[in-house]
Amino acid sequence: MKNIDYRKLTISAVWLFFACAILYGMSRLYYQSTGGFSIQNIQSDYTYDPSWETRPLKDSEKQLIDSILSQKFTYLGKGCQSYVFSSDDGDYVIKFFKYQRMRPPRWVEYFTFIPPVKNYYLKKVEKKRIKREGVYDSWRIAFDYLSDETGITYVHLNSTDDLQRLFSMVDKAGYEHQIWIDDYEFMIQKRAKMLCDEIDELMVEGYIDQAQEMLASLVDTILDEYHRGFADNDHALMQNTGVFKGKPIHIDVGQFVSEEIVKDPSFHMQELYTKTYKFRLWLREMYPELCDNFEEYLEEVIGEDFQTMQPLWRDHIEIFQ
Numbered sequence: 001m002k003n004i005d006y007r008k009l010t011i012s013a014v015w016l017f018f019a020c021a022i023l024y025g026m027s028r029l030y031y032q033s034t035g036g037f038s039i040q041n042i043q044s045d046y047t048y049d050p051s052w053e054t055r056p057l058k059d060s061e062k063q064l065i066d067s068i069l070s071q072k073f074t075y076l077g078k079g080c081q082s083y084v085f086s087s088d089d090g091d092y093v094i095k096f097f098k099y100q101r102m103r104p105p106r107w108v109e110y111f112t113f114i115p116p117v118k119n120y121y122l123k124k125v126e127k128k129r130i131k132r133e134g135v136y137d138s139w140r141i142a143f144d145y146l147s148d149e150t151g152i153t154y155v156h157l158n159s160t161d162d163l164q165r166l167f168s169m170v171d172k173a174g175y176e177h178q179i180w181i182d183d184y185e186f187m188i189q190k191r192a193k194m195l196c197d198e199i200d201e202l203m204v205e206g207y208i209d210q211a212q213e214m215l216a217s218l219v220d221t222i223l224d225e226y227h228r229g230f231a232d233n234d235h236a237l238m239q240n241t242g243v244f245k246g247k248p249i250h251i252d253v254g255q256f257v258s259e260e261i262v263k264d265p266s267f268h269m270q271e272l273y274t275k276t277y278k279f280r281l282w283l284r285e286m287y288p289e290l291c292d293n294f295e296e297y298l299e300e301v302i303g304e305d306f307q308t309m310q311p312l313w314r315d316h317i318e319i320f321q
Contacts, residue, residue, distance in 0.1 A: 122321075141258055156184070164182065218248040235275050
């Protein structure tokens with residue numbers, strides 16, 4: 001029986017551990033310095049689809065879009081669905097899809113000759129396709145019908161040849177990139193302050209009446225959307241709501257749907273209660289007086305059922321039809 005040199009084996013294991021640790025550290029450093037952004041991650045190879053055409057633009061809108069895109073944009077952050085860059089004047093953001101989240105893992109493709117792996121791969125492809133189309137449809141709805149409520153200035157979901165512009169953006173690491181903007185899918189949106197941050201500022205400055213009016217306006221906006229058959233499936237009101245020049249707007253528009261059931265008061269009043277539930281918990285802890293006023297307005301809108309209702313979390317409105 002051949003003798004095993006445990007000393008050499010131990011040394012090899014230690015070196016392997018350090019090599020893995022170094023590689024892991026380098027990958028984490030790269031991710032921290034870039035936020036995971038790369039030009040490759042915002043590129044797609046999708047062909048033209050008339051389903052993703054948005055409403056025609058007015059001449060004034062075309063001029064505004066051209067003016068916005070002429071600015072340099074700087075990396076601001078990222079969400080689940082997109083990378084976000086802010087304009088030089090601070091009034092707008094541009095969002096690009098994180099396409100790496102809409103594709104199956106690359107390495108799986110190399111093993112699709114194995115039947116179980118191929119089945120797994122095809123299921124992943126279909127799941128990612130459904131997810132992408134859901135987000136596309138939500139962006140289209142938000143721009144075509146809810147631009148005032150979302151602060152969206154433009155949505156571009158198909159390659160075009162009419163923008164005719166190089167677009168400049170600076171990534172998180174400070175590197176500038178220029179891309180031919182016609183070839184990319186993106187959204188331009190007014191840059192808003194987060195809802196809770198706006199409330200904090202108003203309350204610190206003693207503008208309680210303005211805070212009350214803003215929250216009432218938020219409820220009125222959501223109700224108007226319901227009456228028209230539009231709803232946001234994402235109940236995270238605090239994370240998805242911003243304020244632009246005193247007006248509340250939706251800043252995350254990735255889960256909007258258009259469904260007839262939303263118009264039914266028995267349905268949308270429950271949705272309104274659920275959507276505001278966690279926000280009211282925060283408001284109760286931070287500003288009880290403001291919360292009292294907000295809940296009084298909600299009860300006025302919803303009715304006496306408000307006192308006995310419980311939140312009902314839904315994954316998607318369609319499954320309750």
